[in-house]
Amino acid sequence: MKKLFALLTLVCICVTMLVVPISAADSVSVTYNFHQQNVGWCGEAKNGASCGRTGQSLRGEAFTVKVSGMSGGIQYRAHCQNYGWRSWVSNGSVAGTTGKSLRLEALQIKLTGEIANHFDVLYRVHVSTIGWMDWVKNGETAGTTGRSLQIESLEIKLVAKSTGRAGYVNTSSASLNLRKSASTSSSVIAKMPKGSQVTVYGSAVNGFYKVSYNGIVGYASAQYIAFSSTPTPSNNATLEFDWPVNDVTCTWSSYKSSTMSWGEYEGNFSDGRNYHLGLDLRSSKYDKSLSPDKQTASVREVKAAADGTVVYVGGTTSGNGYRVVIEHKVGDKTVRTLYAHLSTASEQFWKDNGIKAGTTVKRGQQIGYLGNTGLSSGAHLHFAIYEGNTTNPKGRCNYEVTANKTTYDGMTFYNPKYVIENDMLP
Ligand SMILES: [Zn+2]
Numbered sequence: 001m002k003k004l005f006a007l008l009t010l011v012c013i014c015v016t017m018l019v020v021p022i023s024a025a026d027s028v029s030v031t032y033n034f035h036q037q038n039v040g041w042c043g044e045a046k047n048g049a050s051c052g053r054t055g056q057s058l059r060g061e062a063f064t065v066k067v068s069g070m071s072g073g074i075q076y077r078a079h080c081q082n083y084g085w086r087s088w089v090s091n092g093s094v095a096g097t098t099g100k101s102l103r104l105e106a107l108q109i110k111l112t113g114e115i116a117n118h119f120d121v122l123y124r125v126h127v128s129t130i131g132w133m134d135w136v137k138n139g140e141t142a143g144t145t146g147r148s149l150q151i152e153s154l155e156i157k158l159v160a161k162s163t164g165r166a167g168y169v170n171t172s173s174a175s176l177n178l179r180k181s182a183s184t185s186s187s188v189i190a191k192m193p194k195g196s197q198v199t200v201y202g203s204a205v206n207g208f209y210k211v212s213y214n215g216i217v218g219y220a221s222a223q224y225i226a227f228s229s230t231p232t233p234s235n236n237a238t239l240e241f242d243w244p245v246n247d248v249t250c251t252w253s254s255y256k257s258s259t260m261s262w263g264e265y266e267g268n269f270s271d272g273r274n275y276h277l278g279l280d281l282r283s284s285k286y287d288k289s290l291s292p293d294k295q296t297a298s299v300r301e302v303k304a305a306a307d308g309t310v311v312y313v314g315g316t317t318s319g320n321g322y323r324v325v326i327e328h329k330v331g332d333k334t335v336r337t338l339y340a341h342l343s344t345a346s347e348q349f350w351k352d353n354g355i356k357a358g359t360t361v362k363r364g365q366q367i368g369y370l371g372n373t374g375l376s377s378g379a380h381l382h383f384a385i386y387e388g389n390t391t392n393p394k395g396r397c398n399y400e401v402t403a404n405k406t407t408y409d410g411m412t413f414y415n416p417k418y419v420i421e422n423d424m425l426p
Contacts, residue, residue, distance in 0.1 A: 027068075027069040028067070028068070028069035028070050028115065028118075028119065028158060029046050029047050029067070029068055029069055029158070030046060030047060030065065030066070030067050030074070030121065030156050030157065030158050031044050031045070031046040031065070031066050031067075031068070032044065032045060032046070032051055032063060032064060032065045032066075032154060032156050033045070033051060033063060033064045034051040034052040034060060034062075034063050034153070034154050035060070035061045035062035035063065035094075035096065035098050036052055036053060036058050036059065036060050036061065036152070037058045037059040037060075037061065037101070038058055039053060039058060045155075047157055047158070048155055048156070048157035049155065050126075050153050050154070050155050051063075051153065051154050051155070052126065052151075052152055052153030052154055053152065053153065054126045054131075054152050054153045056152075057128065057152075058152060059101075059103040059104070059150045059152075060096075060103065060104040060150055060151040060152055060153070060154070061080075061096050061097055061098055061100070061101075061102060061103065061104055062078065062094050062095060062096030062097060062098050062104065063076070063078065063094075063095055063096060063104070063107065063154055064092050064093065064094055064095070065092070065095075065109060065156060066091050066092040067091075067111065067115055067158070070114055070115040070118065070119075071113055071114040071115065072111060072112055072113025072114040072115030072116055072117075073090055073091045073111070073112045073113055073115070074090060074091060074109065074110070074111055074112065074115075074121065075088045075089070075090045075109070075110050075111075075112055076088065076089065076090070076095050076107060076108060076109040076110070077089065077095055077107065077108055078095040078096035078097075078104055078106075078107050079104070079105045079106035079107065079141075079143065079145050080096055080097055080102050080103070080104055080105065081102040081103045081104075081105060081148070082102055083097070083102070084145075090112070095107065103148075103149075103150035103151070104143075104150065104151045105143055105144060105145055105147075105148075105149060105150065105151065106125075106141050106142060106143030106144060106145050106151070107123075107125065107141075107142055107143055107151070107154075108139050108140065108141055108142070109121050109123050109138075109139070109142075109156065110138050110139035111138070111158075114217065115158075117161075117201070117210075117212070117217045118160060118161055119158040119159060119160055119161060120137045120138055120158070120159050120161055121137060121138060121156065121157075121158055122135045122136070122137045122156070122157050122158075122159055123135065123136060123137070123142050123154065123155060123156040123157070124136065124142055124154075124155050125142045125143045125151045125152075125153065125154050125155075126151065126152045126153035126154075127143055127144060127149050127150070127151055127152065128149050128150045128152060129149060130144070130149065137159075161201070164199035164200050164201040164202075164211075164212065165199070165200050165227065166197065166198075166199060166200075166227070166421070166422070167197075167198050167199070167200040167209075167211070167225045167226060167227045168195060168196060168197055168198065168225070168226060168227075168422070169192045169193065169194055169195060169196040169198065169220075169224060169225065170194075170195075170224055170225065170226035171194050171224045172194075173194070174193065174194060175191040175192055175193045175194060175196075176191075176192045176194070176196075176220055176221065176224045176225075177190075177191060177192075177220065177221075178190040178191070178192055178211065178213050178216060178218040178219070178220050179208075179218050179219045179220070180218055180219070181218075181219055182205060182206050182207075182208035182210075182219040183206070183208075183219075184221075186219070189216060189218050190213055190214070190216050190218065192213050192220065196213060197213075197422060198211040198212060198213045198220070198225065199211060199212040199213075200225060200227075204222035207221060207222050207223070208220060208221060208222055209221075209222045209225050211225065239306065239328065239330040239335070239419075239425060240306060240363075241305040241306045241337070241385070241416070241419055241420045242303070242305050242306065242363055242364060242420070243281070243305070243420060244281065244302055244303050244304070244305045244337075244339055244381060244383055245281050245282055245283050245301065245302060245303070245370065245381055246283050246285075246298045246299070246301060246303075247283040247284045247285050247298070247299075248281050248282075248283065248284070249281070249282065249283070249284040250279050250280055250281050250282075261276070261279060261417070262276060262277075262278070262279055262401065262404070262415040262416070262417060262418070263275055263276060263400070263401030263402055263406075263415070264276050274396035274397070274398060275396060275397050275398070275399065275400055275401040276395070276396055276401070277384055277386075277393070277394060277395055277396060277397055277401065277406070277408060277413045278338065278340075278382050278383050278384030278385075278395060278413070278416060279382075279383050279384075279415075279416050279417060280380045280381070280382055280383075281380060281381045281382075281383050282299070282370060282379060282380045282381060283295075283298065283299040283370075285298065285299050286299050286370075286379065287299070291379075292343050292369070292370050292371050292372055292379035293343055293345055293369070293371075295370065295379075299370065300343070300369045300370050301366050301369070301370070302324075302339050302342060302346075302366065302367055302368045302369060302370055302381055303363075303364050303365060303366055303367060304326055304337075304361040304362065304363055304364065304365050304367050305326075305337050305363070305383070305385075305416075305420075306326075306328050306337070306363050307328065307360075307361070307362055307363050308326040308327050308328040308329075308337070308360075308361060309326065309327050309358065309359070309360050309361070310324060310325070310326055310327075310355060310356065310357055310358065310359040310360075310361055310367070311325050311326065311327045311336065311357055311391055312324065312325040312357055312391035312392075313346075313350050313355055313356055313357065313368075315342070315373060315374065316374070317373060317374065318374055318375060319374050319375055319392065319395070320338065320340035320341065320374050320375075320382065320392055320393075320395060321340055321341045321342065321371065321372075321373030321374020321375070321376060322340075322341070322342040322343065322344055322346050322347070322368070322371060322373045322374070323338060323339055323340040323341070323342055323374075323391075323392075324338075324339045324342065324346075324355070324367045324368055325337070325338050325339075325391045326339075326361060326367070330425065333387070333425075334387065335385060335386065335387050335414075335425065336385070336386055336387070336388065336391075336393075337383070337384070337385055338382070338383065338384040338385075338386065338393055339367060339368060339381055339382075339383060340374065340381065340382035340383075340384070340395065341371055341372060341373050341374050341376040341379075341380060341381060341382050342368040342369055342370065342371045342373060342381075343368070343369040343370060343371030343372070343373065344371065344373060345369050345371070346368035346369045346371065349366075349368055349369060350368070353366075355367060355368075375395070382395050383416050384413060384416065385413070385414040385416050385419055385425075386411050386412060386413045386414065387411060387412040388409075388410065388411030388412070390411065393409070393411060393413070394408060394409050397409070401413075404418040404419075405425075
């Protein structure tokens with residue numbers, strides 16, 4: 001499967017991220033206030049703006065911080081003249097002192113709950129005789145201690161953590177525990193069935209990964225989380241697909257859109273709103289100055305995505321054009337793959353190679369030539385994965401397709417990219 005993952009990097013534009021971006025990111029914010037000698041509360045600032053007056057030798061005394069836009073909270077504490085570190089407070093409470101003429105010397109800030117899974121809190125302080133100190137984050141100390149220096153201004157901001165990587169549960173038993181913290185004695189907050197998709201953050205600590213499963217964030221034993229090769233679907237059957245063209249890309253400049261990905265709206269056909277029930281693919285080495293039949297053998301080659309039995313070869317000049325349909329067994333489930341818009345030259349290829357309904361084919365075996373037949377405005381392979389009895393599935397539908405699995409016309413269609421990347425049906 002290494003090969004497959006290498007190829008995937010070429011499918012750069014059309015893919016949808018497995019890790020759902022945090023849509024709330026724009027509205028997540030941090031607001032803070034700073035209490036200063038002679039000034040009192042300076043007024044709220046947010047998201048990295050300065051709060052406090054510099055250059056006037058005015059002693060900072062206290063501060064407050066709060067976050068909004070996502071569940072979770074923020075905790076912080078102040079290091080004050082005569083006191084040292086004071087207790088942690090949270091969510092808008094005052095840290096430090098007021099009315100005591102005691103300088104604020106250092107502070108620490110950290111996020112808690114869900115927001116801490118998605119954001120880092122960064123902060124820096126302006127200190128007398130030093131000026132702005134470096135940004136620190138997530139509970140680190142900003143400012144000085146033991147030097148009798150006062151904080152004069154404060155800046156705080158939230159930065160989205162880099163997104164995690166896709167992994168899956170690779171256990172021999174039925175499920176893997178998702179725990180509240182990184183310990184086998186920690187409480188179990190979810191059971192993740194074998195083969196489940198998870199998002200993994202960072203590297204393992206104490207043998208545990210921090211993972212997100214179905215929106216629940218917790219910790220799972222690192223030895224049962226894997227990142228490549230073949231996960232086992234929960235029905236104990238494995239279904240693995242390869243890309244059906246070499247050097248795969250779905251960049252496709254002949255359409256209105258530069259890419260034709262799963263579910264994408266095709267606005268340039270006359271028969272209503274059309275959403276795509278497959279992927280449009282071809283080799284990145286396709287030479288646009290030549291017709292499909294004049295391309296190199298590697299570019300022309302269309303291959304079976306997995307072992308299976310051919311259920312249809314043939315075609316017409318409309319719709320899917322010349323095509324091959326292969327049926328694949330996945331445990332007790334049957335799925336089909338469609339390879340559409342093939343060249344008419346495929347007809348001779350099928351004759352020469354004995355490919356017809358009932359023929360068993362192996363993964364990677366050539367099954368035809370890339371073409372431009374049917375409802376197609378340029379050479380490409382329309383590749384679909386579906387459950388259903390037809391050998392001529394719709395390539396488009398008239399309602400929006402957003403999930404990786406959608407039902408249309410009595411059939412279930414899968415996002416091929418999702419299936420191939422995860423080696424399994426969603
Ligand atoms: Zn298509």
